[in-house]
Amino acid sequence: MAIAEVKKIEIIAHLCWVDKLLERLRKHGVVEIKKAGEEELTASCSCFKEFLRDSEEKLKGIKYVVGYLKNFVPAKMVKEKIKAGKLILKKKEIAQLIKSIDVFSVEEECRVLEKESQELQREKNNLKLQIEQLRPWKKLMVPLKELTDTKYVRFLLGGLPQDKYDLLVSELSNYEGVLVHEIYTEKKIKYGLVIFLKEDTEIIQKVLKKYSFNQVGLPSVPVMCEELISQKEHLSEKVRIKQKQVEEKAKNKAKDFINFVILSDYYENMQKKEEVKKKFLKTKSVFYLTGWILARKQKEVKEDLENKFPEIEIDFKVPGKNEDIPVALENKKIVEPFEVITDLYGRPFYSGMDPTPVLALFYALFFGLCITDAGYGIIICLITSFSLVYFRKKMDEQLRKFIALFLLGGVCTILMGMMTGGWFGMTVKWKLFDPLNDLQIFFAIALSLGVIHVICGLGMKIYENIGYKQWQAAIWDQGLWILLILSSIGWAITKMGIISGGMCLLFKVGIFVAVFGIICFQGRTVDKNLGEKTDKEYTLLWITLIISCSLLISGIFKFISAFCLVFSFLGIIYLGRRNILSLLGRIGLGCYALYGSTAYLGDILSYSRLVALGLGTGIVGLVVNKMAGVAAQTPIYISIILVPLILLLGHTFNLAINILSAFVHSCRLQYVEFFTKFYQSGGKFFKPFKEEYKYITIQSDDMPD
DSSP: OOBOOEEEEEEEEEGGGHHHHHHHHHHHOOEEEEOOOGGGSOTTOEEOOOOOHHHHHHHHHHHHHHHHHGGGSOHHHHHHHHHHOSEEEOHHHHHHHHHHOOHHHHHHHHHHHHHHHHHHHHHHHHHHHHHHHHGGGTTOOSOGGGGSOOSSEEEEEEEEEHHHHHHHHHHHTTSTTOEEEEEEEETTEEEEEEEEEGGGHHHHHHHHHHTTOEEEOOOOOSSOHHHHHHHHHHHHHHHHHHHHHHHHHHHHHGGGHHHHHHHHHHHHHHHHHHHHHTTOEEOSSEEEEEEEEEGGGHHHHHHHHHHHOSSEEEEEEOOOTTSOOEEOBOOOTTTGGGHHHHHHHOOBOTTSOOOHHHHHHHHHHHHHHHHOOHHHHHHHHHHHHHHHHHTTTTOOHHHHHHHHHHHHHHHHHHHHHHHHTEETTEEOSOOSOOTTTOHHHHHHHHHHHHHHHHHHHHHHHHHHHHHTTOHHIIIIIIIHHHHHHHHHHHHHHHHTTSSOGGGHHHHHHHHHHHHHHHHHHTTGGGOOSOOHHHHHHHHHHHHHHHHHHHHHHHTSSHHHHHHHHHHHHHHHHHHTGGGHHHHHHHHHHHHHHHTTHHHHHHHHHGGGHHHHHHHHHHHHHHHHHHHHHHHTTSOHHHHHHHHHHHHHHHHHHHHHHHHHHHHHHHHHIIIIIIGGGTOOBOOEEOOOOOOOOSSEEEOSSSOOO
């Protein structure tokens, strides 16, 4: 439907033009270059092996510099650049920038700064840990060196749980020559000093272990702990000052951050160009490339290349049936955003069809019905429109489509909201129906859309089968199901008295024809005993059997119907006499296929989720408004704050959760109820070789080498 025609392109040119020719192809952006096999030219050809090693090394260096300096770029500069969008540069400016910046020198400086910063941070962390370890002993009023063991006495510093301290002191009091001195209490831990004779070490340590005493080792220095902490804090301050100096140096270098971003973008594209060369073949004088091109652009590309490069040969071929052809979608501007939904499921095959044009209409309607609030629709349109205008220079194509999808969904939400009278949870008089009071109407609309959607899916499969000249599949595999669905609905409507009862017989015949047709033809693949000559007669007999059986049960032309029924039945038995089992298998498979009617019923009923979501939006909005109304009855100094807050937070939450629900459930109805009827994904995306600069736009046709 909207799959762009793609042709195979082959180019042979003189080797001296390889770089400039690649730039021309990249400028056009309509050719996907694929790897050429040696069999496509001559056995003497070889692949390109050379790379721009200098560019590779520079790109690695630039990426490192960008990654390091981005932490030191002022937020104000970033906001200004985002607002400004892509930088527009000329060829001379890029060339001058390349010459003016010694990438390897800046990289080395940044690595030195980073290494110094890491060492200082490690030193700072180490000092911080030492200070934390010393802090509990701040009140220890003796030099730490004096707490080292003597010839006969041991000194142990440590901490234990506060609730065990008294028990420890009590037990240690039973031993002579043991002193316990409490120093500090913090976070239910008591820190203290235990002094005892060395000869009692084993006994005392058992007692200490019993009460979870955790020994601490402090440095043996000739100063008190408080002074040592002060020294460590002074060293930590010096480290902090050095860190500040390193940071200032980095910030000074970050002034050129934008230049490195430009070079990163430029060299990354240069690298992609070199990677593409690996797909070429070459001899001593010429190179050969092959790929895919959009058919509508082949004339334009051919004329341009032949004008620029006199020593060139370009050939276009129609792709073979067995080739893996990439798929490009071409739709009108209003349909383009819905390609996002198709791509999330998977691209169609090149020989298939693009469901996007049909999907677009239903998706937009379902999105609007899920929200059904014109006020919310206006908010969605305002936010998406602002994003598309304000950030247009920074958006890639896929993001632009995604936001435009919500913009169109917002427009449909406004229309659905006006139809149901929903405005920020309030209902106005001017509407077609009220979802809460006219629930049956809302339910009927949702199910009607479901029926149309499912039938459209079957209709698209019929269209595809006719394209492949598979007439029987179009009639028996999809046509009969459409007849069954429509006839069943028509019969139900006549029984409800909505339309004339005279149509009831017609719908009844349609149901019987569809049912017997499914039973008789859904299992036709088991027929293996028929030749080409009897195939048409055999099919005609089955059709006669179906129609005559349907008319007989409906009471129409009973004698003729009975005669045709017997005649067709005997004819089927005669032609299929060589394998009666296949005949029974055909009927059995057909009966099993008829069970699929429950799946169609389930598919149609699943559209009732549109009703649930549509009602949910209005009900939650109404509750938010009532809560604000209750808050408005409070004193003015409270209500003036509370009412706007409730309305803002409540409606924001309601809008956000319903946008998510509308997106997800509308996708589900496409993927599960619609695509399963006809669509086959798995196609290869068309990825043309083109300029993909993220941050810059180069005005010149040619690029600096």
